[in-house]
Amino acid sequence: LKENNARHLWHPMGHPGEAQANPPKVITSAEGVRITDIDGHQTIDAVGGLWCVNLGYSNATVKDAITDQLARLPYYSAFAGTSNPTAIEASQMVREFFAEDGMARVFFTSGGSDSVDVALRLARQYHRLRGEPTRTKFLSLKKGYHGTHFGGASVNGNPRFRHAYEPLLPGCVHLPAPYPYRNPFDETDPAALAQRIAAVAEDEIAFQGADTIAAFIMEPILGAGGVIVPDPSFMRLMRDICDRHGILLISDEVITGFGRTGDWSGARHWGVQPDMMTLAKGITSGYFPVGGTMVNDKVAEAFEGADADGSIFSGYTYSAHPVGAAAVVATLEETLRQDLRTNAAARGTQLYEGCLRLKDKHDIVGDVRGGHGLMTALELVSDRDAKTAVDAETVKRVHQAAYEAGAMVRMGPPNLLMSPPLTISEAEIDAVLSALDTGLSAA
Numbered sequence: 001l002k003e004n005n006a007r008h009l010w011h012p013m014g015h016p017g018e019a020q021a022n023p024p025k026v027i028t029s030a031e032g033v034r035i036t037d038i039d040g041h042q043t044i045d046a047v048g049g050l051w052c053v054n055l056g057y058s059n060a061t062v063k064d065a066i067t068d069q070l071a072r073l074p075y076y077s078a079f080a081g082t083s084n085p086t087a088i089e090a091s092q093m094v095r096e097f098f099a100e101d102g103m104a105r106v107f108f109t110s111g112g113s114d115s116v117d118v119a120l121r122l123a124r125q126y127h128r129l130r131g132e133p134t135r136t137k138f139l140s141l142k143k144g145y146h147g148t149h150f151g152g153a154s155v156n157g158n159p160r161f162r163h164a165y166e167p168l169l170p171g172c173v174h175l176p177a178p179y180p181y182r183n184p185f186d187e188t189d190p191a192a193l194a195q196r197i198a199a200v201a202e203d204e205i206a207f208q209g210a211d212t213i214a215a216f217i218m219e220p221i222l223g224a225g226g227v228i229v230p231d232p233s234f235m236r237l238m239r240d241i242c243d244r245h246g247i248l249l250i251s252d253e254v255i256t257g258f259g260r261t262g263d264w265s266g267a268r269h270w271g272v273q274p275d276m277m278t279l280a281k282g283i284t285s286g287y288f289p290v291g292g293t294m295v296n297d298k299v300a301e302a303f304e305g306a307d308a309d310g311s312i313f314s315g316y317t318y319s320a321h322p323v324g325a326a327a328v329v330a331t332l333e334e335t336l337r338q339d340l341r342t343n344a345a346a347r348g349t350q351l352y353e354g355c356l357r358l359k360d361k362h363d364i365v366g367d368v369r370g371g372h373g374l375m376t377a378l379e380l381v382s383d384r385d386a387k388t389a390v391d392a393e394t395v396k397r398v399h400q401a402a403y404e405a406g407a408m409v410r411m412g413p414p415n416l417l418m419s420p421p422l423t424i425s426e427a428e429i430d431a432v433l434s435a436l437d438t439g440l441s442a443a
């Protein structure tokens with residue numbers, strides 16, 4: 001198995017030869033918040049799969065719901081002219097989760113990249129239906145991550161995920177990230193930085209022409225870019241700018257939706273109602289690949305009663321897959337029953353405060369980010385004053401030592417990222433912190 005893992009399975013984030021030099025870990029089983037690898041080593045999964053396993057690994061309700069649905073109706077999607085009862089139920093539940101955010105309608109997809117692609121397409125189509133076909137461009141943030149399809153890759157703000165595939169969608173403009181630790185203005189005050197970026201946004205909109213911009217997309221807390229928490233004013237400022245210029249606001253909630261931040265949506269922390277939301281990950285807690293694109297009434301109404309131009313052509317064979325829908329219904333029932341946003345908030349604070357103590361102890365920790373639920377990052381530096389980022393080898397060394405000491409964290413050099421299941425206990429967070437302490441000592 002180990003040899004075939006390196007030889008035949010093509011792993012992202014590495015070329016084929018790298019898998020031989022640096023074999024990816026083979027995980028063979030999992031229970032609760034713990035995973036076991038092919039060598040029998042057990043650790044706490046402080047990554048929650050890939051920010052997705054909110055409920056932990058052995059939720060009987062979700063497993064039973066999937067099995068029952070497989071026996072009843074394994075396939076019939078909501079595509080051209082058909083639907084299924086479980087998907088209808090799932091759409092109602094998702095809508096209830098985000099009614100407070102103004103969301104009215106959901107389009108189901110197979111994952112986060114699909115959801116972003118659909119949102120970008122719907123944004124252009126929305127303007128076209130309203131007689132503004134010139135609105136085709138998109139604004140986004142540097143360091144943002146929105147998936148791997150051409151749409152998401154085009155608005156992504158990490159050059160690493162873009163350059164090999166250029167040219168991407170034309171007309172994508174990237175604003176500076178709300179990242180007080182490093183930014184082009186050397187502005188360490190988060191509120192002042194938010195004002196600076198808003199000014200850049202206004203300037204870009206004037207330069208591009210307001211009537212050419214379809215939408216602005218952002219993660220309410222930037223995940224893969226290093227758990228960058230914007231100032232509370234930032235998303236509100238951007239909402240106002242979007243309103244002034246007729247631009248739609250898309251909140252990419254693929255990580256932040258369903259409780260991870262300590263509330264059901266990330267946008268809610270900032271008092272913002274977006275026009276659209278993109279969802280995935282926690283929607284099924286990793287038990288089945290499902291995503292969703294939500295729109296508010298304003299967007300939905302533009303499509304109502306329109307002729308054939310109002311049809312959505314972004315359908316997938318697996319849109320509203322019944323087994324996926326069963327996973328959605330059961331996951332969301334469990335998420336509510338266990339009130340996971342409350343545990344995420346409490347355990348998130350514990351993890352964040354523990355990481356701040358690790359910063360006091362280890363000079364290699366340059367910055368700690370988090371404080372809103374179970375999304376936390378440590379940024380590693382070789383020189384604290386100069387903020388010199390450590391090399392990828394050092395991050396790997398810390399990662400491996402933490403893994404051996406009992407916690408799987410995620411590498412995003414120079415960051416270490418954490419997003420454990422929302423079911424994690426106080427004692428398990430302490431165990432993660434202790435493994436990280438060992439990992440950082442190894443550096």
Ligand code: PMP
Nearest residue numbers: 111112113145146147252254280
């Ligand atoms: N948007 C965000 C904010 C994400 O974090 C991700 C995945 N990490 C995606 C979109 C893409 O989701 P997927 O990997 O399911 O395609």
